[in-house]
Amino acid sequence: MDMEQLRGQAAAAFHDLDVPERVTLEDLRELLEDDRGKSIVIREVKELARNQISGLWFSLPETDLILHAETSSPLHREQIILHEFAHMALNHERLMDEEEHLATLLPDLSPSLVSKCLARCQRHTEPEIVAESLADLFADALARTRRAGRVEPGNFRGVFG
Numbered sequence: 001m002d003m004e005q006l007r008g009q010a011a012a013a014f015h016d017l018d019v020p021e022r023v024t025l026e027d028l029r030e031l032l033e034d035d036r037g038k039s040i041v042i043r044e045v046k047e048l049a050r051n052q053i054s055g056l057w058f059s060l061p062e063t064d065l066i067l068h069a070e071t072s073s074p075l076h077r078e079q080i081i082l083h084e085f086a087h088m089a090l091n092h093e094r095l096m097d098e099e100e101h102l103a104t105l106l107p108d109l110s111p112s113l114v115s116k117c118l119a120r121c122q123r124h125t126e127p128e129i130v131a132e133s134l135a136d137l138f139a140d141a142l143a144r145t146r147r148a149g150r151v152e153p154g155n156f157r158g159v160f161g
């Protein structure tokens, strides 16, 4: 496994999205919605944590659905969502098999679906490494924006407020 090459794939996907210098989680969501022509729905699901799953993404015909485990940490929630955003930006739905697509249409999380997702979401596979690397780039961009925000909104309000 060539880590350098995998990180390169993540950097290329980041570049393709034209992520602006200042970006929030909501901006990223809008970028991806425009890019993919679908709305993104994000829901917290308590049951996920019990199955040791932090997040899932389902590419449905009209919607990208992200389910994330209940967490008391906004930063953890953001990390989970960024990881699923990364899979979306990388068009990883091509990796899902037919059976899994059928399973996504079920209204509740069946045990078989959960086990399939666990198999897909193993951290050491190449797609997971690329997704994690892209999620890190997203997180860096958000952190930069937050740091910059501490200075500039104050100045902005000083001028216009």
Ligand SMILES: [Zn+2]
Residues within 6 Å of the ligand: 083, 087, 121, 128, 131
């Ligand atoms: Zn993943």
